[in-house]
Amino acid sequence: MDGLVFLVIGGFFEPAWVFTLEKGGTYADDVRRKWGWYLVSVFFMFCSLFFMSQGMKTMSVGISYAIWTAIGALVTIAISRLFYAETIGWGKIIAIMMILVGISGLEIVGASA
Numbered sequence: 001m002d003g004l005v006f007l008v009i010g011g012f013f014e015p016a017w018v019f020t021l022e023k024g025g026t027y028a029d030d031v032r033r034k035w036g037w038y039l040v041s042v043f044f045m046f047c048s049l050f051f052m053s054q055g056m057k058t059m060s061v062g063i064s065y066a067i068w069t070a071i072g073a074l075v076t077i078a079i080s081r082l083f084y085a086e087t088i089g090w091g092k093i094i095a096i097m098m099i100l101v102g103i104s105g106l107e108i109v110g111a112s113a
Contacts, residue, residue: 003058004067004107010051011071015079017044048072063106070099 024037056064074096080086088096 003055003064006051006055007059007064007067008071010048010055011068012075013044013048013051014068014072015076017041017048018076019079019083020044066106067103070103074099 020037020041024034024041027034052064052068077096081088
């Protein structure tokens with residue numbers, strides 16, 4: 001399997017553990033629910049790092065980390081918009097487009113090098 005596929009999968013797990021960690025913090029009085037969310041968060045952390053490490057087997061560390069981080073950032077923005085009604089103005093849209101162009105450029109340059 002291509003390393004980029006592993007990085008994209010790992011990038012999706014990255015914001016998942018952040019949001020489940022935040023969700024666990026909302027249950028101050030219910031210890032079982034709190035620790036349940038924390039265990040899910042640790043599982044997602046493991047998955048995120050596992051898939052990133054698999055992607056690094058075929059790609060350089062710098063490129064892999066940049067792609068993994070960018071995917072995580074884009075998914076975080078999407079989740080924030082969908083579940084937390086965060087507004088996305090033109091400035092954010094332009095920045096998102098720059099991230100996507102940067103990821104594509106890294107992949108194109110990495111493939112030709």
